[in-house]
Amino acid sequence: MKKELNILHISPYFNYVCGVSKYVYLVLKELKKLSDSDLKLNLHFITNGGDGLNRLLAAGIKPTLFTFKKGLINLVYLKNNIIQLEDFCLNNDIDVIHTHHRYPELLSSIIQKRIFSKTGKKIKTITTAHSIVKGYRSISFQSDKIIAVSNTIKKYLIDNYRIAEEKIIQQFNPVDRLNNKVKEKIGRNKYGIPDESKIILYVGRFSNEKGIKVLLKAFSEIVKHKNVFLMMISDANEKEQKKIISRNSKIIFIKPCDDITEYYQLTDIVVVPSLIESSLPYAAIESASNKKLLITSNIEVMKEFIEHNKHAIMFETDNHRALINAIYQAINMSEEKKHVMTENLYSLINMFDNPKNYANKLLSIYINL
Structure with a gap:
């Protein structure tokens, strides 16, 4: 039997x-x-x-x-x-x-x-x-x-x-080795984003422990001085979304779905502002797989895998000023340094x-x- x-x-x-x-x-x-x-x-x-x-x-x-x-x-x-x-x-x-x-x-x-x-x-x-x-x-x-x-x-x-x-x-x-070939790439024009603008991507739950407050506070300052948009693939409810968009039209909410590869490909910077210790977040791993510049809080689990300015830009946890500086650093980074950093980040996938x-x-x- x-x-x-x-x-x-x-x-x-x-x-x-x-x-x-x-x-x-x-x-x-x-x-x-x-x-x-x-x-x-x-x-x-x-x-x-x-x-x-x-x-x-x-x-x-x-x-x-x-x-x-x-x-x-x-x-x-x-x-x-x-x-x-x-x-x-x-x-x-x-x-x-x-x-x-x-x-x-x-x-x-x-x-x-x-x-x-x-x-x-x-x-x-x-x-x-x-x-x-x-x-x-x-x-x-x-x-x-x-x-x-x-x-x-x-x-x-x-x-x-x-x-x-x-x-x-x-x-x-x-870690699922992602197939980064999408059937149909989305364009910036779908969301009214000019070619010269930078796109920051957040993927995760809409909760304080994930660093939502510090991210929104930092972005509200950055957007006054830089041509940037914030895309959020999150579970924020409709009321929360309307409230945030009414204050800042450069924040775009995307409905969560099974495959979000196209949004990683569209973006310039991925941010993981988490306040809690956990596993290495899948958003960080997917940033690596898509070779995107990563900004992350310096919680202990991040430091277990990531070295500041080698694999990603790290900032002091729950400090919106530190996150602002990290975003400025990412926006102003040379293409050569960005390439080295994203390749270093990509190499971490082999650990899993x-x-x-x-x-x-x-x-x-x-x-x-």
Whole structure:
């Protein structure tokens, strides 16, 4: 009889601009390809919604929707979520639960104990620590194994959550080698941008922890003195977009979608102003893949990969004046220096596994849990 492994991933808010969602998508898509005659993989995914679900459906993975949020409000959903998840795991004979947020991880730990007490089967649990978090120490990181997406996060977990080092697997996120050939390139005239203008691109969630405030404040100053436009591929709602555009007509919002290569190709500068420690953001990686000049905050995880003025221009985190100076430096940089810097940045891609190799390593972890 064919051996089977039933794997469940759980992650909230599966959105196009969310780095965690992109990670989950790349992993699930490649894991699906590894199912063969020796080991059949049955993949399941639970989320609470998001605008990127079509990406999963196109890869042949049908998500299951549960109602839950982020934060303390989940106490309202806890009892029902426990019942839902226990039923799901029993009905689908789940062997491994891989979570990507602390609330689903808490649920997986509870379910692991409940199902073991009822059936004697111990479901294996694993969580990926995607960013630095605080609080809830007694109920966090109870999984059998933890994947830390950077050395910064691994050290933080050991120092602040007293996690045993042998319980942590440090593994950088996979990087999809992008096909930079687009069917039809968009032109500046589509957005009313003159040829002589510089375009700055931001890709990511519209949240303070991603550095939105510092970016908008810096741009409001820059635009008074330089001929620049800011393109934002983000999940800002319509009200937020209208409010920002009413103050600055040189900010352009782009609706998130599956492939944004054409916007990288259109832009001159990519900015990643994040305030939180996480993995190396996919926007930075995609900037490298498209050989675009990168400006990034100097959080520790960035310094783990990037050297200031070698791979990118770095600025002091949450300092809009420092970001203004960084943008001026980028705008005034010679083509020769820009070429050297973007080539150096491009070379960093080789540090990361492609999704296929990453999925193979992950499957090995699942089997050996």
